[in-house]
Each structure stands twice: as C-alpha cells, then as structure tokens.
Amino acid sequence: MADKNLELFDAGHRACGGCGAALAARLVMKGAGTNTIVVSSTGCMEVFSTPYPETAWKVPWIHSLFENASAVASGIEASLKKQGRSEKIVIMAGDGATFDIGMVCISGAFERGHDFTYICYDNEAYMNTGIQRSGATPYDASTTTSPAGKCSFGNKRPKKDMPQILAAHGAPYVATASVAYPADLMQKVEKAVNTKGPCYLQVHAPCCTGWGFEGDQTIAIAKLAIETGLWVNFEMIDGKVTKVKKVVRKPVEEYLKTQKRFRHLFKPKRQDAEIAAIQAIADRNAEKYGIDIKLKKE
Amino acid sequence: MALAVGCRARPGRSRDNKTGSWRVFKPVFDHEKCSKCGMCKTLCPEGCISEDAEGFFNPDYAYCKGCGICSEECPGEAIAMNQEEK
Amino acid sequence: MMEIMEGSHAIAEAVGKCRPQVVSAYPITPQTHIVEALAEMVADCKLDADYITVENEFSALSACVGASAAGSRVYSATTSQGLALMFEVCFNAAGMRLPIVMSIANRALGAPLSIWNDQQDSISLRDSGWLQFYAEDNQEATDLHYLAYRVAEDHSVLLPVFVCFDGFILSHTYEPIDMLSQEDVDRYLPKFTPYERLDAADPVSFGMYATPEYYHEFRYETDRAVKQAKNVYRKAALEFAKMFGRDYSGLIEEYRMEDAETAIVAMGSICGTVKDAIDEMREAGKKVGLVRIRVFRPFPSEELAKALARPKRIAVLDKDVSLGAKGAVAIEVRDALYGKTIPVLNYILGLGGRDVRKRDIAAIVDLAEKGEGDMFYGLRKEVL
Numbered sequence: 001m002a003d004k005n006l007e008l009f010d011a012g013h014r015a016c017g018g019c020g021a022a023l024a025a026r027l028v029m030k031g032a033g034t035n036t037i038v039v040s041s042t043g044c045m046e047v048f049s050t051p052y053p054e055t056a057w058k059v060p061w062i063h064s065l066f067e068n069a070s071a072v073a074s075g076i077e078a079s080l081k082k083q084g085r086s087e088k089i090v091i092m093a094g095d096g097a098t099f100d101i102g103m104v105c106i107s108g109a110f111e112r113g114h115d116f117t118y119i120c121y122d123n124e125a126y127m128n129t130g131i132q133r134s135g136a137t138p139y140d141a142s143t144t145t146s147p148a149g150k151c152s153f154g155n156k157r158p159k160k161d162m163p164q165i166l167a168a169h170g171a172p173y174v175a176t177a178s179v180a181y182p183a184d185l186m187q188k189v190e191k192a193v194n195t196k197g198p199c200y201l202q203v204h205a206p207c208c209t210g211w212g213f214e215g216d217q218t219i220a221i222a223k224l225a226i227e228t229g230l231w232v233n234f235e236m237i238d239g240k241v242t243k244v245k246k247v248v249r250k251p252v253e254e255y256l257k258t259q260k261r262f263r264h265l266f267k268p269k270r271q272d273a274e275i276a277a278i279q280a281i282a283d284r285n286a287e288k289y290g291i292d293i294k295l296k297k298e
Numbered sequence: 299m300a301l302a303v304g305c306r307a308r309p310g311r312s313r314d315n316k317t318g319s320w321r322v323f324k325p326v327f328d329h330e331k332c333s334k335c336g337m338c339k340t341l342c343p344e345g346c347i348s349e350d351a352e353g354f355f356n357p358d359y360a361y362c363k364g365c366g367i368c369s370e371e372c373p374g375e376a377i378a379m380n381q382e383e384k
Numbered sequence: 385m386m387e388i389m390e391g392s393h394a395i396a397e398a399v400g401k402c403r404p405q406v407v408s409a410y411p412i413t414p415q416t417h418i419v420e421a422l423a424e425m426v427a428d429c430k431l432d433a434d435y436i437t438v439e440n441e442f443s444a445l446s447a448c449v450g451a452s453a454a455g456s457r458v459y460s461a462t463t464s465q466g467l468a469l470m471f472e473v474c475f476n477a478a479g480m481r482l483p484i485v486m487s488i489a490n491r492a493l494g495a496p497l498s499i500w501n502d503q504q505d506s507i508s509l510r511d512s513g514w515l516q517f518y519a520e521d522n523q524e525a526t527d528l529h530y531l532a533y534r535v536a537e538d539h540s541v542l543l544p545v546f547v548c549f550d551g552f553i554l555s556h557t558y559e560p561i562d563m564l565s566q567e568d569v570d571r572y573l574p575k576f577t578p579y580e581r582l583d584a585a586d587p588v589s590f591g592m593y594a595t596p597e598y599y600h601e602f603r604y605e606t607d608r609a610v611k612q613a614k615n616v617y618r619k620a621a622l623e624f625a626k627m628f629g630r631d632y633s634g635l636i637e638e639y640r641m642e643d644a645e646t647a648i649v650a651m652g653s654i655c656g657t658v659k660d661a662i663d664e665m666r667e668a669g670k671k672v673g674l675v676r677i678r679v680f681r682p683f684p685s686e687e688l689a690k691a692l693a694r695p696k697r698i699a700v701l702d703k704d705v706s707l708g709a710k711g712a713v714a715i716e717v718r719d720a721l722y723g724k725t726i727p728v729l730n731y732i733l734g735l736g737g738r739d740v741r742k743r744d745i746a747a748i749v750d751l752a753e754k755g756e757g758d759m760f761y762g763l764r765k766e767v768l
Contacts, residue, residue: 007345011358012312015343017320017365022343037582039450049312052305052598055589056312060582063591064449065476071443075406075450075458076582078434082405082456087584105446108439182340216366216379219341301601303542303579304481305592 013056014048018215020205031189041097042066044128067101070109089116096126099135110169117192123207135160148264172197174236178204180222212260224255229282321364323379331376338368391522392417401569405456408436408447412466414551415489441466445473452482455581464491478513483536484544489551492736500737503703516681518651522559525549534620550653635684637676644673647695661745685720699752703734729757
C-alpha cells in the first residue's frame with residue numbers, strides 16, 4: 001500500500017494553473033509509491049516538470065524521446081530483472097505519444113508482455129506544441145490542425161479505442177479513469193502496478209488551455225464527460241469488462257457547451273446534426289459498456 | 299554548480315521556482331466552514347495544500363497558482379477566491 | 385586459442401564474454417548471424433542476458449537506452465537501414481551519455497536498396513557523438529568490442545560506441561581468430577559500474593530538457609568527452625596489448641609510410657587489399673604507403689597531420705559519399721591538413737559492395753600521380 005501522504009510529484013512545476021495532467025501526475029504517484037521508476041515521453045508533463053536543473057520528480061525518472069517510452073521501459077524492465085531489483089515501472093505519456101507516434105513501440109512492448117504499467121494522460125490533443133489534433137481528439141473538437149471553419153466542424157474522426165487495442169494485445173489489466181474521481185484513479189494505479197504484465201490505464205485529464213475553459217472547472221468538466229457518456233470509466237481484466245461506472249446520463253450538450261473547442265457547434269448557429277452525431281457516440285458508449293443507471297419505477 | 303552529466307538532476311530543485319508569483323486570485327480558507335474532508339488537498343494540481351495539527355487545510359502561497367479548483371470543489375464552500383492585492 | 389570462425393560468430397562470442405545483461409536486437413542483413421548466435425547462447429544458458437526481440441531497430445536502441453540507464457551493460461547490432469531508423473535515438477543516447485556498444489556490419493544505404501557493403505551508414509552518423517572504430521579484419525573486429533566497452537564505460541567518457549566492420553566482407557568471412565577466454569575477458573573488462581543509474585534508493589531525473597541557457601554547454605561537454613576518449617582509448621588499448629599481445633593503440637595505423645611519396649588513406653577491410661597492392665607496387669619501385677584510420681571518432685586530426693606531413697600526394701579512398709560534396713573521409717582529412725599544400729585527392733569506390741581489387745589501387749595511384757582525383761572511381765560508362 002503506497003503512502004498517500006507523500007508528494008512524489010513536487011510543487012514548482014510549470015503546468016498551467018488548473019492543469020488536469022499535473023493533477024493526474026500527482027495522483028498516479030500516490031497510487032504507485034516510492035519504489036517506482038517513471039518513464040516519460042516528450043509532452044506537456046515532461047516539459048513542465050523537468051527544465052534543467054529543476055525537476056519535480058522525487059522518484060527515478062527518465063525521458064528519452066517522444067515515441068519510445070514503451071521501448072525504453074522494456075529495456076529498464078529487462079535490466080531490473082537481471083539485477084534482481086523490485087522497482088515498478090510506470091510509463092507516463094500523453095495521448096499524442098500513445099495513440100499516434102508511439103503506436104509501434106507500444107504494440108511491440110505489449111506483444112512481448114513486459115511487466116510495466118502504461119499510463120496515458122489523455123488531454124485529447126498535442127497540447128505541448130500548441131493544441132494540435134491527435135488520434136484521441138474527439139469528434140468535432142476544434143484544434144489548430146483540425147480547426148472549425150467555414151467548411152469544417154473540426155476533427156472529423158472519432159477517438160481511437162486504445163484500451164480495446166491493448167486489451168487485444170493480451171494486456172491482463174486495462175482501465176480508464178479520470179481526475180474527477182481521484183480515489184478511483186489511485187486505486188486503479190495501485191492495481192495496475194501490482195498486476196504482472198503490461199497494464200494500461202487511460203486517464204482523462206481535461207486541459208483548460210487547450211479545451212478553452214477556466215482552470216477551476218477542470219474537475220467539473222471531467223465529471224460532465226463521464227455523466228454524458230463521452231468518457232466511460234471501466235476496468236477490463238484479461239480482455240473482459242468487469243466494472244463500469246454507471247451514471248444517470250445527461251445530454252452531451254451540457255458537456256460540449258462548457259468548452260471553447262466545441263463553441264462552433266452553438267455559435268453563430270446551433271448545429272443540430274453535429275450535436276446529434278456526438279449524442280450518438282455517447283449512446284453507443286452507453287450501450288457498449290452498460291453505463292446507464294436504470295431508474296426503477298415504484 | 300557544475301553541469302550535470304547527460305542533463306540530469308536529483309530531486310528538489312523544482313522548489314526553486316515559486317509559482318505563487320503567477321497568481322491573480324488568491325484562495326482564502328475559512329476553517330469555520332471546513333468539514334476536514336481533504337478534497338482540496340487531494341485535488342490541488344500543485345500538491346501545495348497541507349493539513350495542519352488540528353486537521354484543517356492551508357495552501358502554501360509560495361506555490362499556489364490560484365487556479366481555483368479547491369474553491370470550486372470544496373463541498374462546504376469554505377474557500378473563497380479573492381483578487382490578489384499586489 | 386586459434387579457431388577458424390565466421391566473423392559474425394567471433395563477434396557474438398566476444399560480446400557474450402563481455403557479459404551484457406540486456407541484448408536488444410532486430411535482424412538485418414548482414415548482421416543476422418550475430419544476433420542469432422547470441423540468441424542461441426541465451427537459449428543454451430551460455431549467456432545470462434535478457435534478450436529482447438524488439439519490433440524494429442528504433443526500439444532496439446531505445447531499449448538499450450532504458451537498460452543502460454537502469455544500470456546494465458547492454459548490446460545491440462545493426463547496419464544500413466536499421467541504423468538510419470535509429471538516427472534519432474543515436475543522438476539521444478550520446479546526449480544522455482550512455483555507454484552502449486553497438487556492432488555495425490557496414491552496409492550501403494538505400495535508395496537504391498542494397499544489401500552489400502559500404503561505409504555510408506556509420507559515417508553518416510559522425511555528428512552524433514558516438515565513438516567510431518573501424519576494423520580491418522575479423523581479429524580486430526572481435527577485439528575492438530572489448531576495447532569499446534572499456535572506453536565507453538570510463539567515467540570520463542560515458543559515450544556509446546559503434547564497432548564497424550564491413551558487411552559480408554568481414555561479417556560472413558571465415559578467418560583464423562584467437563578468441564580470449566572468459567577469464568581473460570573478465571580480467572580486462574570489470575563489472576559495469578554506472579556513473580549514475582535509475583534507482584529508487586537515489587532518485588535521479590534522466591533526460592531533462594535544456595533551455596538556451598544550458599544547451600550550448602551540454603553540447604560542449606559532450607564534445608569534450610568525445611575528444612577525451614582519445615586518451616582513454618590509448619590507455620585501454622595499451623593495457624590490452626600488454627595482456628594479450630595485440631596492439632590497437634594507434635588511432636591510425638601506418639603501413640610503409642617512412643619514405644612514401646603517395647600516401648593512401650582508407651578505413652576498414654579495403655586496407656588489407658591496399659597493403660597487398662602497396663607491396664606489389666613497392667616491388668616495382670613505387671614509393672606508396674597507407675595510413676589506415678582505425679578510430680574515426682574522435683577524429684585523429686593531429687595524428688593524421690603528423691603522418692601525412694611528408695608525402696607528395698594523398699589519395700583518400702571513400703566507401704561513402706557526401707552527395708553534392710565529396711567523400712566524407714576526404715573532407716575531414718583535408719581539414720586535418722589545413723594550411724599544408726599537399727594535394728589531397730578523393731576516390732569514391734566500393735559503393736554498394738562493388739569489389740575493390742589490387743589493380744584498382746594501382747590504377748588510383750597512377751591517377752593520383754597525374755593529379756587526377758575527386759571522382760567516382762571506376763564508373764561503368766556503358767551503364768550510364
């Protein structure tokens with residue numbers, strides 16, 4: 001059991017005020033504990049936590065390149081095995097590094113079955129380079145490379161289903177979590193870290209700067225993502241969904257209208273067809289994972 | 299201080315960077331209304347809220363960026379965000 | 385103990401005796417026999433290493449970065465396209481000051497695709513901060529691996545090393561090799577003591593980012609370390625010579641240079657042919673000598689300037705070409721001789737595995753005597 005009072009991710013880091021990813025880093029470290037080696041990919045978290053010589057990490061930490069955290073972690077795991085050491089390996093990578101540029105390395109590492117925990121902090125775009133679209137960017141989100149404009153509603157593709165892809169690789173434990181539910185997040189981290197094999201945890205980390213909302217709304221918006229069904233918190237063990245967070249669902253509009261990246265769906269004109277398409281995504285999530293709380297009639 | 303081989307560092311130096319200077323709004327904690335739930339401490343992205351001997355919570359103003367999450371999420375509405383006096 | 389061995393197998397055995405804890409390798413012609421031999425050693429419990437069958441070369445070197453940072457001696461091997469794919473990680477590994485040793489079975493770079501030998505691959509990474517050693521024969525290729533670990537792991541160096549040997553020409557050729565015993569290697573190469581490592585008991589952040597305030601100085605320090613490797617290499621090679629009788633301490637090797645009027649400069653296996661050609665030319669009265677570059681990085685500028693002070697002309701053979709300029713070795717040799725008026729003539733040859741024979745060397749010396757150089761030697765005009 002990790003000591004939840006330890007702050008292994010120190011203050012003085014340069015994340016924006018209200019940063020979901022910074023909160024995720026703190027909470028992950030509470031779930032992982034001191035006997036951890038963190039492998040980071042290039043991205044917001046790496047940049048705001050390690051400008052030489054100021055490091056916010058109180059555990060051993062390594063950053064190599066953007067796409068190779070999984071391969072670096074594979075090497076560390078092999079080395080620790082040969083040295084007979086017990087540290088746990090936790091990868092912390094953004095969605096850009098995970099869904100896109102790092103795909104090859106992740107697939108290889110998961111296929112080989114290395115013993116590590118891969119945590120993707122998902123802020124749904126390449127935030128550190130200025131909010132460009134990634135494979136995790138939701139449908140119709142406006143980013144700088146998928147901007148809403150006179151002939152575009154923003155990102156044209158749905159979110160890539162990384163959890164299912166990694167479950168298909170035979171990952172023993174795959175889960176999603178959110179900074180909105182910190183106790184759940186820490187618990188899942190602890191479980192992943194203590195499960196042998198390559199485990200994957202995708203953490204929803206709203207980005208006030210990139211999504212366009214005030215920093216104090218990070219938790220509220222993370223909750224709305226779950227309550228509307230656009231983000232599902234679930235656990236998979238050996239490829240089968242075992243636990244799902246159920247909600248009394250709210251219409252997606254309540255989530256979309258809180259963020260500038262979806263503003264074009266409401267102003268200058270309300271885009272009913274697009275909002276309906278997004279509602280359909282939420283409905284499909286709800287059906288696939290069974291998230292709707294069935295209210296019993298007395 | 300000599301340059302570290304390979305651009306590395308041991309823990310602690312991030313604390314040289316006093317992010318409290320970023321603040322526009324300052325959280326003020328009202329212990330009268332505080333139920334000691336600890337949500338503020340859990341949710342602070344800086345991890346700069348600590349528990350005192352009596353079980354109440356206080357931010358470290360040297361690092362608090364004034365993001366307002368603690369205020370927004372406090373179930374007892376015990377944290378107010380006031381414009382910083384400079 | 386002398387044994388006739390395939391170059392690849394000799395190298396694999398030498399590497400095995402260096403006791404790497406992690407081997408991370410992706411197969412590519414003509415390095416495959418090395419990685420296969422190592423896998424067999426692991427499977428037969430002859431080598432106590434974790435062997436990672438990575439999904440591509442980029443990951444192969446990335447895994448080495450991780451394992452080395454965690455405190456293990458590591459090994460990988462590649463060539464050509466694989467090395468090109470590792471480009472990003474090569475700069476990263478050197479900048480992170482990790483003592484990784486990698487065999488390069490030199491091979492031409494595509495396009496056009498070629499599986500045959502030239503030295504374009506490793507030479508194209510001369511900016512990366514990796515030390516580069518070039519072997520003339522398989523005995524040297526084998527022995528240079530022990531030296532590589534010794535130099536790489538020295539705390540005043542802490543840099544990765546390419547041990548280069550011509551693909552197929554050396555890797556797939558059988559030569560008599562005097563293999564060191566495990567006891568010999570253990571005496572020469574102590575257990576790996578990392579300068580720092582990833583360790584929960586003493587946390588360090590590796591691979592931070594450097595603002596303009598610091599980057600320049602980090603690059604200066606790495607450059608200094610590459611240059612410092614000259615002395616460390618010499619010392620390590622002299623100790624090897626003392627223990628085992630084979631002396632690789634020269635960053636360059638001079639062959640019949642005492643009164644040479646034409647000096648040939650070259651790297652790698654081609655030098656065997658050059659030496660034979662020189663012997664023949666000497667019989668016929670021509671005063672030709674060879675300066676073989678053994679250590680290409682750090683570049684032996686002073687050593688070359690001294691060795692090449694007296695000849696009337698210098699013919700630099702390049703098994704590579706910096707397209708649009710000249711052969712890379714020639715450019716650097718010329719720089720080493722800056723201020724001197726000796727003509728330095730460049731001959732690009734042996735690309736993509738084209739055979740270089742003694743008569744080609746003789747023809748080149750003739751061309752050099754006529755002052756004709758800076759060319760792709762031996763173009764097949766009928767094909768152009």
